Amino acid sequence: MARYIGKRLIYMVITLALIATFTFFLMKILPGSPIASADKLSPEQRAVVEARYGLDEPLPVQYFDYMFGLLKGDLGISINQFKGANVTDLIISRMGPSAQIGFQGMVLGTILGILLGMIAALRQNSWIDYSSTLVAIIGISIPSFVFASLLQYWFGLKLEWFPVALWKDGFMSSVLPSIALAMFPLATAARFIRTEMIEVLGSDYITLAKAKGASGSEIAFKHAIRNALIPLITVLGPMAVGILTGSLVVEQIFAIPGIGEQFVKSIMVNDFSIIMGTTIFFSVFLIIVILIVDILYGVIDPRIRLSGGKN
């Protein structure tokens, strides 16, 4: 197992280096200048400002400078969004709120999704089943910014149960954004669990449990759900991606000082070091999630061990 993880870690570093390289060069193709007042400056003045941020160097030099910095954990300094601010510090200071709403959304969404999927499977083809399918369809097809706006309007502005926006009231501020983010994992989990549960419920050992006289809830919670849960791990990765992309807009709508909204803005204004920093941060996050999913998978179901069956 340790060997497997070690191997995976090496692959991770290679993946990251590739992502950083691609992003770096793609970003340099982006049209426009990172200088906000570029339209007013003469080319000579622009060159002076660009020199201040090392943008006058040839591209390969900039690239190797950046990669060496990256090795030392230095993500560079922001060019125009926060002139001179250290990107590593920026990401660290913005990580908290993003992590909090992302985690809460994921947990809430997964738990509700599992419950919904279970109920749907147990009452197959009943109105409960259909409405859970409806929720799942809504959750997948309606983008999170629509949910976020609706939640904000009704539960923030009209009912005044939660803050309309801003990150000032601790946990209360995180409730609506978390719910908005929860919709995607909720829908995904509900659909998945329903299918798995139906399959499991039809299997022999459930029939045996029934024959032994186990009650309905005992069957559902003790026997069926355990096996139905295993495949859910495979969708944890996509769910994490969903939360991540959702956070880009949800953070903006609730005016949360997170990383997601920074990411979008940095691309719009060509703030190279922030584009790189946030991309690398998101990549690390996703790669780690995928690694954890793979490891968990091997742990839970020995039949599909990835390391080639040496353990």
Place this chain on the structure above:
Amino acid sequence: MKNSKLFWLLSLVLVLSAFLAACGGGDDDKAETPETDGDDKAAGEEPAGEPDAEQVLNLMEGAEIPTMDSSLAEDAVAFNIMNNVNEGLFRLNQENVAEPALAEAEPEVSEDGLTYTFKLRDAKWSNGEPVTANDFVFSWQRAIDPATGSPYGPYMMAGTIKNAEAIAAGEMDKAELGVKAVDEKTLEVTLERPTPYFMSLMAFGTFYPLNEAFVTEKGDAYASNSDNLLYNGPFMLTNWDGTGLTWSMEKNPEYWDAETVKLETINVDVVKETSTAINLYTSGEKDRTGLSGEFAMQYAEDPEVVRELEPTVFYLKFNQERNGEQTPLANVNIRKAISMAFNKQDLVDVVLANGSLPANYLVPTEFTFDENNADFREVNGDMNEFNAEEAKKFWATGMEELGLTEVTLEMLGGDSELAKKMDEYMKSQLEENLEGLTLELKAVPFGVRLELDEAQDYDIQNSGWGPDYQDPMTFIDLFVTGSAQNKMSYSNEEFDTLVDQAKGELAQDLAGRWEAMAKAEQILIEEDAAIAPIYQRGLMSLQKPYVHDIISHPFGGDYSYKWAYISGK
């Protein structure tokens, strides 16, 4: 069938109730922190009375503060805050006229108009140290020093302050800049040429003083957060961590005119989404919000709407030479035809609907005034107004001269929803009124538009300009031959001469200079139709009735809160 409909309805109800149930927990907490009660608010709609005991203003910004270093600032948010926490020799007053601020009085000007001697008043930095003439010398030298990499320093100083251009190019030492501290309280500024609008420049952030000892001591950490800054304006920035979405401004007790300042605290949060900003405004958490895009139309009739006219003008640039070849736009009749062939009133009323005005001019209205306070616009009035019949005649003449019956032109524009809507409208208007014209729209991001403009790779471009100082020249000299903004091969000797005269020999003859600039504008728009003005941008905001006297400015910082107060909240 009926049953299944009922079923869907039922499920929908279920979904909604699931939502309600999930959120139920928070109900009690919130009830304990109620909003201020409604009775007080009703009273707020009365006309302005005495200021309230509590003077707190809650505002929003659309973006973070990129920097608070006045030498590096180049954006609206930074300049706006600087205008409220710092001060230069002059400040724009409630009527948008530059008046002495850190300067004790109007400066002494030498006969040739090249040397200005300012006496400084007894003002202090927020750490108690006096503001001295050296603070200006240090700041200006820092802004022009190529090592600083200031975008606005060279832009504002070159050609105006003596030797600025050479220093920015690295050909001269920064100590040669035309600014000297005669003594602690006397500042002498030497100009390259007489500059009638020099006082308004002194209200601009780039020319603010900096405390040398403080800046040097902080080094790289200078301006990295609100503690690493010094203030000499009406307010002090607080609670700003350098990258955060929230900050405050507190009244500055050391400010020389502190007794005028009524507000104690201004709380600012960055909200980038207009709908969120409006919700926060409606909920009473915020006292003012901008209305962008479709929201302007939606709230146009709201009694709390405030309308401002910005001095930003949008126009079509006609490129006369593309890839070394003359375009049909090199023909003056074609240009005139296009400039008169679209209904600007309908455009601002229906398409933009944000309080913008149709522009039949380049220099905006309510922007510059002569010594008798008459608007520059009164000289030339409207030019090339919408007139489909005239346009058709010019078009027919032009097409005949070119020997064409059909012409296809590319129109370059922005990629925002509003810009696209506007360009669609222009296309339909122009194609309807000008027979044989086909417009191909090309919507690109701002950065790409700049690149295409620089390469002169377009036919028509929907472009705009906002002022850098309070003088018609900030618009007019954009179009002299070879100017960086004139990437459209427009060249008119008479126009160039008039601009030269206004900048040179007429600089001290205010009336003559005014006339020369007006004549130049008339040549540009009416005679040559080098550009076709479209509209002057308006801005709509919602503001609570208890907020009074937030002053908006045409350039530099957008707003002053120095005179603002809360009454009847």
